[in-house]
Amino acid sequence: MPELPEVETIRRELEPYVVGRTVVGLSFPWEGIVRRPALEEFSTRLIGQRITGLGRRGKYLIFSLSSGQALVIHLKMTGSLWFKDPEKFVRAIIHLDDGGNIYFRDPRKFGIMWLVDDKESVAVKLGPEALGAEFTAKVLAERLSQRTAPIKALLLDQGLVAGIGNMYADEALFSAKIHPARAGGSLTKKEVERLHKAIRQVLSDGINEKGASTDTYFRPSGEPGTAHSHFRVAHRRGESCPLCGTPLERIPVRNRGSYFCPKCQKEA
DNA sequence: CCCGGAACCTGAAGGC
DNA sequence: TGCCTTCAGGTTCCGG
Numbered sequence A: 001m002p003e004l005p006e007v008e009t010i011r012r013e014l015e016p017y018v019v020g021r022t023v024v025g026l027s028f029p030w031e032g033i034v035r036r037p038a039l040e041e042f043s044t045r046l047i048g049q050r051i052t053g054l055g056r057r058g059k060y061l062i063f064s065l066s067s068g069q070a071l072v073i074h075l076k077m078t079g080s081l082w083f084k085d086p087e088k089f090v091r092a093i094i095h096l097d098d099g100g101n102i103y104f105r106d107p108r109k110f111g112i113m114w115l116v117d118d119k120e121s122v123a124v125k126l127g128p129e130a131l132g133a134e135f136t137a138k139v140l141a142e143r144l145s146q147r148t149a150p151i152k153a154l155l156l157d158q159g160l161v162a163g164i165g166n167m168y169a170d171e172a173l174f175s176a177k178i179h180p181a182r183a184g185g186s187l188t189k190k191e192v193e194r195l196h197k198a199i200r201q202v203l204s205d206g207i208n209e210k211g212a213s214t215d216t217y218f219r220p221s222g223e224p225g226t227a228h229s230h231f232r233v234a235h236r237r238g239e240s241c242p243l244c245g246t247p248l249e250r251i252p253v254r255n256r257g258s259y260f261c262p263k264c265q266k267e268a
Numbered sequence B: 001c002c003c004g005g006a007a008c009c010t011g012a013a014g015g016c
Numbered sequence C: 001t002g003c004c005t006t007c008a009g010g011t012t013c014c015g016g
Helices: A004-018 A039-046 A137-144 A151-155 A166-175 A189-208
Strands: A023-027 A034-036 A051-057 A060-065 A070-074 A080-082 A090-096 A101-105 A112-116 A249-253 A256-260
Touching: A004 A051, A004 A060, A004 A080, A004 A101, A004 A189, A023 A039, A034 A039, A039 A112, A137 A151, A137 A189, A151 A166, A151 A256, A166 A189, A166 A256
Parallel strands: A034 A112
Antiparallel strands: A023 A090, A051 A060, A060 A070, A070 A112, A080 A101, A090 A101, A249 A256
16 A cells, blocks of 8 residues: 555656656546546646656655646555556556656556645645654654544544554554554653654655555556565564564454554553 | 544455 | 455545
8 A cells, every 4th residue: 555655665766757757648547536627627737747846745746847736646545656557457647758658557546636736735734744854752742642542543644644554553553562542642752752763664664665565556667665575563464473473463443454463562 | 623434446355 | 166245445524
């Protein structure tokens, strides 16, 4: 699933391929991928524009355009962007002036494209970047205080901190030895500090491994990432804790599968 | 404001 | 073999 490390890997590998290029055409095998404006306006306004930069905010990819507008893409759960034709599940194709193409592959059709004047307008309200300088242990502690929702649910709230998804939340909580169902406000100062450090570590490791290909994530070349092979609990159904050997458990937290070690991550 | 659950969508995998 | 159920989860929306 594309979370911060996966989106960042795609951004880095796509950047030299698209920056400086002009969009010369668009194809939509599935038109529902365009959120706004309406498809015809989306196309007429985007074609002819030069891509001046490729950025990322949380899990959003932002293509800066010569007009000052931005093409924003969210891959949601199963989206990926390819240099070459993945052949199946192609929902949109961006044709470039050098003959290159970007293929938006998305089996489950959750992915979205926007063409906007203000890139901030696509998301409700994003919290600080999980790997940014402004996201400190102190900021995390402030944002968790008084909160009664499970810490796992709060880590997935992009308005609290931007970029963490289900896999890396499980990894960070295991690393910090915190049970996923603990109330966010019940964490001690030491636990919040451990959690903050763990979040930054698992996300950085994920980027260094070029993302985790547990399911439908691919890099633009079509190659997988390797981060999932280093996961200690996420998606490790039926396996044992790498630290103590206790069988890992999976419980739903806010309807999200949460993998953890019941011995290393106590609920009390 | 805060919390929890539904909705969106469809392929893969497992059970019988 | 084939049908059926369950699972996967990022984000927004809505009711309490």
